[in-house]
Amino acid sequence: MTKLNLVLMGLPGAGKGTQAQRIVEDFKIQHISTGDIFREAMKNETKMGVEAKGFIDKGELVPDSVTNGIVEDRLSMDDVNDGYMLDGFPRNLDQAKALDEMTGRLNKPVTAVINIHVDPEVLIARLSGRFICKNCGATYHKLYNRPKVEGTCDVCGHHEFYQREDDKPETVKNRIAVNTKLNTPLIDYYEDKHLLYNINGDQDIDDVYSEIQKVLKAL
Ligand code: AP5
Ligand code: MG
Secondary structure (H helix, E strand, C coil): CCCCEEEEECCCCCCHHHHHHHHHHHHCCEEEEHHHHHHHHHHCCCHHHHHHHHHHCCCCCCCHHHHHHHHHHHHCCHHHCCCEEEECCCCCHHHHHHHHHHHHHHCCCCCEEEEEECCHHHHHHHHHCEEEECCCCCEEECCCECCCCCCCCCCCCCCCEECCHHHCHHHHHHHHHHHHHHHHHHHHHHHHCCCEEEEECCCCHHHHHHHHHHHHHHC
């Protein structure tokens, strides 16, 4: 089996985090979510977190000069030697080219890109209904993905949840617009490299995962 050095693509709300949670557990690889890294830095009010917040709250991308460095630092660590899943990186062509360079230097090249495609009309409903466990970050939805026991996280058993600041309707609209514009050239880029696998994200969470699993097992 090829080493699983993966990129997970999809517009905001496509289900990247939801699927990544399962993939990394089943395939024993590291989950690297740039969004999660920024949220942790914002929570701790680090210099980078304060800078990132100015962009994230408006639904804009954090500048590549910041984001690329964070990814390279993370990919340099030994725990990703046996595989990684990048969630939400790259988001534009310059980031994709920077990723090629850093993974070349580190000898950890991307082996497959999973693109979760969802009709943009569905995304707003997904993001406005999302809630997240305060303790472990597991993601739920008030209609489509409720915890098994009401008010209790399936993963860690905690009872407190929150909604993301950038899930406010105005910010969501801008996030979707910004990412839609950048997505097509990125898809073409990975298609040309024969790395791209398109997944239908407009189906139940379990069915989306079955499609992804099939692709990964065949690699
Ligand atoms: P990030 O945190 O990555 O946000 P995003 O890309 O907008 O994506 P989301 O996390 O909102 O959605 P998701 O695809 O993970 O969906 P989820 O699984 O949660 O980034 C945040 C911000 O950080 C960016 O806006 C940017 O400012 C900055 N940033 C991050 N990376 C950057 C980069 N590379 N460069 C520059 N800036 C960067 O699912 C959503 C909801 O739907 C949940 O409630 C879930 O339960 C539900 N759901 C999931 N799948 C299904 C399904 N199949 N059916 C029904 N419901 C479903
Ligand atoms: Mg996410």
